[in-house]
Structure formats: structure tokens, C-alpha cells
Amino acid sequence: MRPPGNGAARLLSGAGLAAALLLPTALPAQAAPPSRVPAADGKKGQELPGMPSALDPEAEEVVCTPASRETAKKQDWSRQRLDLDRLHQHSTGAGVTVALIGTGVAPGAAGLKGRVTADGDAADDCVGSGTFLAGLIAGTGGDSPRLAGVAPEAKILALRGTDRRGAASADLVVDALRAATEARAEVIAVAVALPRQDAALSSACLLYTS
Structure with missing residues (x-):
């Protein structure tokens, strides 16, 4: 028996999510900061810290990713390419729930307060990757509305697809x-990558999204 629903949900894999949002490649923990990101005006963008996709699995102590003290001030090239200003004239995601499976x-x-449902472990994002992605999907941009996400009025249902360190689990x-x-x-949106194909996961993708 299929779960109840009003039609098939749209499933975005980790690769599909990255393609849809034009995300930069996730950086490993403790990687050097990336070079400056091009801004929409063609000039050099500000240098922002890298975002790890997982924490060191061999570390004795789990040290969560600290909140960045840097604030984005310019539209980066990916927002310009997506033309979010024009997109938001047609839709801002109001009434849509995006389930984000990640850290x-x-x-x-x-930019997300009041629009995130995260029960239990899903509210504990030690890695920071899931919260970062949620901002790209549905962040309001705060005092900088031009830095809002793809759907700034959508709701986020946070679900864990990893352990606390960011190691994916089928x-x-x-x-x-x-x-x-x-x-x-x-x-x-499935924002985790598994090292090998899993039969149970493949069956679940067909069952729960068709």
C-alpha cells in the first residue's frame, strides 16, 4: 500500500539538488577556505568561510562547525544565473513544504525562524550543512532580501539522513x-551521498515518490 498523498512528491537527489540550486562543491572538514566567489556585478565577491559536508569521523571529540561571523553582502553568480529576483515575482514558495534530508x-x-519543523535529532545540526542548504532553499535573506533563497516563503521539514558527524546512512x-x-x-531534497547503491533505498525512492 502506498502512503497517502495528493500526488507524487518531487524528489531531488544530492546531485539534483546541487544542480537545481547551483551549489558549490561541498568541502571536507578543515579544508582551506575557497577563493573569492564571483559577485553578480562581475567583480570579486567577498571571501566567505568554507562549509564542511561532514566532520572528521576519527576525531575523539565531536566539535561542531561554529557559526560564521562573516555576512554576505553581494549576490553571487549562482543567484544571478537563477535570476531569483524575476523568479520571486512569480512564486516565493508559499504553501509548499520542502523535506530536506541531510545533517x-x-x-x-x-532567515528560517518559524518555518522549520525539526523533531528530535533533526534539530541538532552539528555539521551545519543542512542549515546552510535550508537557507539556500527557503531563507529570507534577513536584512538583505536580495540574498533570499529560491523559495523564501516555503516551509522546511528537516530530516536526518546522517549521524551527528555527517556520515550518511541508507x-x-x-x-x-x-x-x-x-x-x-x-x-x-536528499542532500546526502552514499558510497554504494542500496537496494532498500532504491525501493523506497520508487515507493515513496511515485
Whole structure:
């Protein structure tokens, strides 16, 4: 029996999500900061710290990614390429729930407060990657509306597909897909990468998104 729903949810894999949002490649923990990101005006963008996709699995102590003290001030090339200013004239994602399967999302993050549902472990984003992605998807931009996400009025359903250090788990992703479908999320974004194909996960993708 298929879970109840008003139609198939749109499933975005990690690669699909990156393509849709034109995200930069995720950086490993403790990587050197990337070079300056080009701004929309063609000049050099400001240098922002890199975002790890996972923490060191061999470290004795889990040290969470600290909040950045840097504030983005310019539109980067990816926002310009997506032409979000024009997109927002047609839709801002109001009434849409995006289930984000990743490292979790901090419910009180700037630009997301009041629009994130994150129960249990999903509210503990030690890595920071999930919260970063949630901002790209549905962030308001705060005092800088031109830096808003793709759908700044959408709601985020945060689901964990990794452990606290960011190591992906096929079992967790399967459970998250089930929860996203039961919650009737219109879009399911899977922002984790698994090292090998998993039969149970492949079956879940067909079952919960068709």
C-alpha cells in the first residue's frame, strides 16, 4: 500500500539538488577556505568561510562547525544565473513544504525562524550543512532580501539522513523518505551521498515518490 498523498512528491537527489540550486562543491572538514566567489556585478565577491559536508569521523571529540561571523553582502553568480529576483515575482514558495534530508537544520537559524519543523535529532545540526542548504532553499535573506533563497516563503521539514558527524546512512534516508511522504511534503531534497547503491533505498525512492 502506498502512503497517502495528493500526488507524487518531487524528489531531488544530492546531485539534483546541487544542480537545481547551483551549489558549490561541498568541502571536507578543515579544508582551506575557497577563493573569492564571483559577485553578480562581475567583480570579486567577498571571501566567505568554507562549509564542511561532514566532520572528521576519527576525531575523539565531536566539535561542531561554529557559526560564521562573516555576512554576505553581494549576490553571487549562482543567484544571478537563477535570476531569483524575476523568479520571486512569480512564486516565493508559499504553501509548499520542502523535506530536506541531510545533517539536520537549526530551527532558529537566521532567515528560517518559524518555518522549520525539526523533531528530535533533526534539530541538532552539528555539521551545519543542512542549515546552510535550508537557507539556500527557503531563507529570507534577513536584512538583505536580495540574498533570499529560491523559495523564501516555503516551509522546511528537516530530516536526518546522517549521524551527528555527517556520515550518511541508507537506513536513515529510507526512514526520512517515509516520514517526508507521510507529511505530504511537495518536494523532497536528499542532500546526502552514499558510497554504494542500496537496494532498500532504491525501493523506497520508487515507493515513496511515485
